[in-house]
Structures are given as C-alpha cells and as structure tokens.
Amino acid sequence: MDTLEAIKNRRSIRQQKSDPIDEATLNKVLEAARWAPSWANVQAWRFVVVRDQNIKAQLDATRGRRPPPPPAPGATPPPPPSAVITAPVTIVVCGELKKAGVRPDGTPSTDKGDSWYMYDAGLATQNLCLAAHALGLGTVILGAFDARKVAEILQVPEGFAPVVMVPLGAPSAPGRPTTRKELSEIVFYDKFGAK
Ligand SMILES: Cc1cc2nc3c(=O)[nH]c(=O)nc-3n(C[C@H](O)[C@H](O)[C@H](O)COP(=O)(O)O)c2cc1C
Numbered sequence: 001m002d003t004l005e006a007i008k009n010r011r012s013i014r015q016q017k018s019d020p021i022d023e024a025t026l027n028k029v030l031e032a033a034r035w036a037p038s039w040a041n042v043q044a045w046r047f048v049v050v051r052d053q054n055i056k057a058q059l060d061a062t063r064g065r066r067p068p069p070p071p072a073p074g075a076t077p078p079p080p081p082s083a084v085i086t087a088p089v090t091i092v093v094c095g096e097l098k099k100a101g102v103r104p105d106g107t108p109s110t111d112k113g114d115s116w117y118m119y120d121a122g123l124a125t126q127n128l129c130l131a132a133h134a135l136g137l138g139t140v141i142l143g144a145f146d147a148r149k150v151a152e153i154l155q156v157p158e159g160f161a162p163v164v165m166v167p168l169g170a171p172s173a174p175g176r177p178t179t180r181k182e183l184s185e186i187v188f189y190d191k192f193g194a195k
Contacts, residue, residue: 011175015080015172015173016169017122021089029091029131033125044096044097051089056084058153059090059145071137087168093128094163096159101115125166
C-alpha cells in the first residue's frame with residue numbers, strides 16, 4: 001500500500017474480530033514501531049504485547065467505561081464489546097522517563113523536560129498503526145485510562161509509564177467517518193497566523 005494512501009485511509013477501528021494474528025504479521029507491526037525516529041535515537045519506548053484474555057479484561061476496566069444498562073424491551077442494542085477485549089492482541093506502549101530530551105547528566109535539553117517520551121511514543125504508535133493498516137489490520141489508539149492501574153497490572157517498573165493501549169486485530173466494522181481541519185485553518189506562512 002502506498003504510504004500516502006495508508007496515512008489518509010487509516011481509521012480508528014473500535015470493533016475487532018478475535019481471529020489470531022500470526023507471529024510474522026505481529027512482528028512486522030512491531031518492526032514498524034521500532035524504526036520510528038526518536039529523540040537522539042534513545043528509543044525511550046517499550047511495547048507490552050498482551051494476549052492473555054484475563055489481563056486484557058483488567059486493562060479494559062482501567063478505561064473507566066460504565067457497564068451498559070440492562071437492555072429494555074425495544075431499546076437500542078447495547079454497544080459492541082471493547083476492542084481491548086475482542087482483539088487478539090492489545091499492545092501497551094510505554095515510555096521510559098528521564099531519557100528523551102534529557103542530557104546524560106540528567107539536565108533537560110529543552111523547556112519540555114523529559115516529556116519528549118510522549119512524542120516519541122506517538123511516532124512509534126503511528127508507525128505501528130499505519131503498518132497494521134497496510135497489512136489489513138485495524139487499530140485504535142486509546143489514551144483515556146488510569147495509567148497507574150495499567151502499570152500495576154502489567155508490572156511496569158519504576159522509570160517507565162504506560163502511554164497508550166492499541167488493540168490490534170482484523171476489523172469487524174469499518175471506522176467512523178471522520179474529518180480534518182482544512183489546511184487553510186492550520187497552516188501559516190512565515191509568521192504564526194499569517195495566511
Ligand atoms: C493520543 C490519542 C489518544 C486517543 N484516545 C482515545 C480513547 O481513549 N478512546 C477512543 O475511542 N479513541 C481515542 N483516540 C482515537 C481518536 O479519537 C481518533 O484518532 C480521532 O477521532 C480521529 O479518527 P481516526 O483515527 O479514525 O482518523 C485517541 C487518539 C490519540 C492520537
């Protein structure tokens with residue numbers, strides 16, 4: 001698949017089948033993440049590949065989604081189960097603290113401190129999602145969860161922080177149609193705000 005086409009046609013896939021993903025395919029996706037650029041190439045990221053159904057359920061519970069009410073007669077059908085649970089694999093992208101944007105003596109290189117790990121994790125995650133899409137798989141980046149609970153569940157050591165969860169699986173429903181701001185709204189020339 002052409003890169004530009006992959007970038008434009010990828011959508012968040014929130015409903016995924018439970019069909020297993022073979023090792024070679026999974027590794028292609030992880031390989032794409034591995035080759036993302038990062039601050040001074042420190043690669044302050046780690047990927048926890050979760051396949052265990054029980055652990056996935058625990059991860060999903062950290063998202064704080066309310067359980068759906070019991071269906072009333074004639075009510076609209078309940079929402080589909082979370083992709084974190086149905087997808088065969090959920091990848092938890094973790095960042096290493098005090099590495100990206102930080103000099104070897106521990107002082108920050110910029111006013112952003114070590115938060116560049118979020119940026120780098122984002123780049124790796126986008127690579128991962130695009131590679132998955134090119135391979136016919138669906139992903140959705142999930143950031144709304146209790147990261148402390150996720151760290152506990154996955155035994156993430158001190159010095160690392162869960163950043164996003166990405167369920168990975170064959171799409172069972174297409175992504176929602178979406179839009180983007182027009183370039184005229186977001187691109188300036190020479191000075192911020194200048195059109
Ligand atoms: C950092 C980040 C966090 C996100 N967190 C969530 C989330 O918690 N739940 C969710 O349903 N979607 C989440 N999304 C997906 C966005 O809602 C989605 O990318 C956006 O609406 C654009 O849709 P598209 O990905 O289909 O183009 C997140 C995306 C990013 C980049």
